[in-house]
Amino acid sequence: MLSVSNLKVCYGQSEVISDLTFSVPKNETLAIMGRNGMGKTTLFKSLIGILPSSEGVIQIDGVDISTLESYQRVENGIAYVPQGRMIFPDLTVKENIETGLEVSKLKEIPDDIYALFPVLREMRNRKGGNLSGGQQQQLAIARALVTNPKVLLLDEPTEGIQPSIIKDIANILNEIKQLRDITIIVSEQVLSFTMEIADRIIVIDKGKFIHENMRNQVDSHQIKKYLSV
Ligand SMILES: Nc1ncnc2c1ncn2[C@@H]1O[C@H](COP(=O)(O)OP(=O)(O)OP(=O)(O)O)[C@@H](O)[C@H]1O
Numbered sequence: 001m002l003s004v005s006n007l008k009v010c011y012g013q014s015e016v017i018s019d020l021t022f023s024v025p026k027n028e029t030l031a032i033m034g035r036n037g038m039g040k041t042t043l044f045k046s047l048i049g050i051l052p053s054s055e056g057v058i059q060i061d062g063v064d065i066s067t068l069e070s071y072q073r074v075e076n077g078i079a080y081v082p083q084g085r086m087i088f089p090d091l092t093v094k095e096n097i098e099t100g101l102e103v104s105k106l107k108e109i110p111d112d113i114y115a116l117f118p119v120l121r122e123m124r125n126r127k128g129g130n131l132s133g134g135q136q137q138q139l140a141i142a143r144a145l146v147t148n149p150k151v152l153l154l155d156e157p158t159e160g161i162q163p164s165i166i167k168d169i170a171n172i173l174n175e176i177k178q179l180r181d182i183t184i185i186v187s188e189q190v191l192s193f194t195m196e197i198a199d200r201i202i203v204i205d206k207g208k209f210i211h212e213n214m215r216n217q218v219d220s221h222q223i224k225k226y227l228s229v
């Protein structure tokens with residue numbers, strides 16, 4: 001569903017993503033794990049088109065999106081939940097979700113969105129900025145989902161969220177995977193979370209993949225070693 005080949009991303013002279021090649025099939029959840037500063041956000045920003053890549057090809061469902069603008073990439077089926085959630089604090093919950101609707105050509109927020117996130121229905125007229133961190137994370141996921149993506153990217157969805165809410169987010173992502181034909185890619189540092197949701201785990205280190213395993217073959221001690229400073 002997503003296929004990336006020889007991707008290279010730089011900030012000026014400094015190469016942050018080096019020659020990455022990987023693909024993620026339909027209905028797989030992939031976790032890309034790595035310490036701070038290893039290139040997770042840079043990778044996601046280049047996939048969604050916020051950052052230009054210097055080399056490489058990105059394909060969604062066989063369509064080359066490498067040279068498209070972000071909004072065109074979204075139209076082609078990729079959606080992004082940024083690190084820190086980046087919801088619009090002064091818009092209501094409903095208005096925040098509606099910002100995603102244009103691409104899907106729907107007029108109204110579909111019921112299945114509120115079924116996945118009952119708390120957002122309850123709070124639909126509240127300002128986004130007044131929600132808790134966990135609720136804002138749900139809002140950011142809802143906003144991405146209404147574009148009806150084939151590939152959903154989530155950049156560190158558990159950051160700054162308490163353990164009980166982390167469990168809720170894991171349940172929601174597993175439910176989304178059950179309900180839709182969707183490929184999910186999360187970047188993370190929390191192994192207990194990725195073990196709940198991922199089919200496959202990859203470790204990124206200084207812009208390169210250094211380890212990869214299916215979840216049922218994961219050696220947690222080894223991954224924890226990669227993740228500790
Ligand atoms: N705008 C920028 N200009 C120059 N260098 C940058 C810029 N943004 C990030 N970097 C550098 O690129 C590297 C990768 O950063 P990135 O934000 O992708 O890491 P990350 O894995 O997402 O980290 P974190 O877990 O802290 O979010 C870091 O060394 C960082 O300092």
Ligand SMILES: [Mg+2]
Nearest residue numbers: 040041042083
């Ligand atoms: Mg990051």
